[in-house]
Amino acid sequence: MYSINKWSQGLLFHQALVDCGRAAILIPLGRSIYSCQPVTKCSLVETAFLLLVTVSTINMLTTTVNEITTDDF
Numbered sequence: 001m002y003s004i005n006k007w008s009q010g011l012l013f014h015q016a017l018v019d020c021g022r023a024a025i026l027i028p029l030g031r032s033i034y035s036c037q038p039v040t041k042c043s044l045v046e047t048a049f050l051l052l053v054t055v056s057t058i059n060m061l062t063t064t065v066n067e068i069t070t071d072d073f
Helices: 006-034 042-069
Strands: none
Touching (some): 006 042
């Protein structure tokens, strides 16, 4: 039976929050594309999205390394 330790559960929960944040940031971008209007505060939206993508990548790498190092052979 496969069990997830608390560290991995925390990382998965954190990943879910980061994904929700990325989705929320994309809503104004989608609205601006749909209405053919420029995005207000475009540099802020871009910076926040890139930050969340970076956090997501680091989180996934940490989860993978954690699973590899705690894997029972």
